[in-house]
Each structure stands twice: as C-alpha cells, then as structure tokens.
Amino acid sequence: MGQPTARRPWLVGVSGASGSPYARAVLTGLLDAALPVDLVVSRAARLAILDETGVAFRDAHWRDDLAGWLRRDIGPDDVMHWPAGDLAAAVSSGSYPTRGMIVVPASTAAVAGIAAGLSKDLLQRAADVTLKERRALVVVPRETPYTRATLQHLLALHEAGATVLPATPACYAGAESVQQLVDFVAGKILDVLGVEHDLFQRWAGQLGAARHGGSAAGRTAEPGPAR
Numbered sequence: 001m002g003q004p005t006a007r008r009p010w011l012v013g014v015s016g017a018s019g020s021p022y023a024r025a026v027l028t029g030l031l032d033a034a035l036p037v038d039l040v041v042s043r044a045a046r047l048a049i050l051d052e053t054g055v056a057f058r059d060a061h062w063r064d065d066l067a068g069w070l071r072r073d074i075g076p077d078d079v080m081h082w083p084a085g086d087l088a089a090a091v092s093s094g095s096y097p098t099r100g101m102i103v104v105p106a107s108t109a110a111v112a113g114i115a116a117g118l119s120k121d122l123l124q125r126a127a128d129v130t131l132k133e134r135r136a137l138v139v140v141p142r143e144t145p146y147t148r149a150t151l152q153h154l155l156a157l158h159e160a161g162a163t164v165l166p167a168t169p170a171c172y173a174g175a176e177s178v179q180q181l182v183d184f185v186a187g188k189i190l191d192v193l194g195v196e197h198d199l200f201q202r203w204a205g206q207l208g209a210a211r212h213g214g215s216a217a218g219r220t221a222e223p224g225p226a227r
C-alpha cells in the first residue's frame with residue numbers, strides 16, 4: 001500500500017488592512033480549485049473583517065466563522081487554521097510543506113515586517129519562512145497613498161523574490177459591480193499562483209470587447225445590471 005499523498009497547501013495570511021473581500025475571493029478561488037489552504041489571520045485583520053463584514057473571527061470557532069465569512073461549508077481537509085499568536089505552529093517552520101503564501105490584504109505594517117524579517121507574529125514569520133525557502137510569496141498591499149518607507153519596503157520584497165501585487169482593479173474587463181473589481185484582483189493573484197479560474201474576462205486585443213461581449217464571469221460575482 002502506497003503512502004498517502006502529502007497535503008501541500010497554499011498558505012493565506014490575512015493582515016489588518018482594509019480589503020477583506022480580496023481575501024474572501026482568493027480563499028474561494030483556491031477552494032473552488034480543490035486546493036488545500038492553511039490560514040493565518042492577524043489580530044488587526046479581525047478588526048477589519050468585523051468592520052467590513054460583521055463577522056467576528058475567533059480562534060476557538062474559526063471553522064464556523066470562516067464558513068460564515070465565505071458563505072460556504074468548510075470540509076475537514078479544506079482549511080487548516082493557525083492562530084496568529086502561535087509561533088510554534090507548523091507554518092513557522094520551513095520543514096512544513098507549503099506551495100507558497102499569499103498575504104492578502106497586506107497592511108503597511110505587514111509589508112514592513114516581512115521586508116525587514118521582523119517575524120513579530122505567525123503571519124510575518126510564515127512569510128519570512130516562505131522567502132527563505134524560496135517559495136512563491138505574493139504580497140497584496142492595500143494603502144493609499146504610499147509613504148516613502150512603504151515604497152522602499154515593497155521594493156525590498158520585490159528584490160527578495162516576492163511578487164508585489166497591489167489591490168488595483170482594472171476596468172478593461174467589463175466590471176459592473178464592486179465584486180467584479182474584487183474578483184479581478186483575486187484572479188490576478190491566482191494567475192501568479194498558476195491556479196485556473198474564470199474570475200474575469202481576459203483582454204483579447206479588441207477595444208470595447210468586454211462591453212459588447214458580456215461581463216466578467218466571476219464565480220463570486222453578484223449579478224450585474226442587465227445589458
């Protein structure tokens with residue numbers, strides 16, 4: 001009898017920036033693609049999630065709270081949650097196999113901490129591990145305008161091998177709702193990870209095609225107005 005295939009999750013770190021819908025769309029996209037996810041939600045992220053969704057994300061009830069936030073059932077092997085204060089968690093070690101990590105949304109504090117290697121909590125430590133192991137790291141900053149310090153931290157992350165992918169939706173994909181703009185950013189993140197999705201309509205070289213040829217078919221999209 002062969003060994004069961006080792007679980008190799010994408011690690012999603014949610015930090016305390018505005019933009020919980022981006023995290024929700026990425027988590028949904030990974031789960032829709034039947035990819036396992038490990039999850040770290042920083043303490044400040046809980047405030048942003050509560051503010052933006054009304055969901056109180058609690059360590060002791062994370063599965064129910066996550067199911068409420070994502071509005072879907074979470075299977076036993078789908079998601080593994082690690083408390084942000086648990087510096088002994090598996091994801092704090094490079095010996096724990098992951099495909100890589102997405103920090104979405106990334107606060108300027110998380111950007112600074114990861115760029116400087118502070119590891120002040122599990123999210124930052126796991127990102128540091130991802131860099132040292134030369135695995136894929138996608139950082140999705142959400143702040144505007146940027147300070148000089150944040151710009152320098154983002155450049156440091158880029159130079160360290162991370163993909164800096166700002167939460168910057170484009171309008172060329174025919175979006176008609178906020179959710180479609182969110183799905184555009186989530187789709188760009190999944191593109192970097194090599195995860196298939198149909199979260200937005202791709203540019204096909206024809207001006208106005210998105211307006212004439214139908215809107216982006218995002219799976220998490222709410223229906224837009226009739227054309």
Ligand SMILES: Cc1cc2nc3c(=O)[nH]c(=O)nc-3n(C[C@H](O)[C@H](O)[C@H](O)COP(=O)(O)O)c2cc1C
Nearest residue numbers: 015016017018042044047048107108109110142143
């Ligand atoms: C509701 C709320 C929204 C916030 N939005 C942002 C934001 O968009 N960008 C940002 O860099 N910080 C934002 N902050 C501040 C961060 O949460 C704060 O800097 C925190 O220390 C980040 O910690 P973390 O990186 O450990 O999550 C926000 C805070 C709250 C409470």
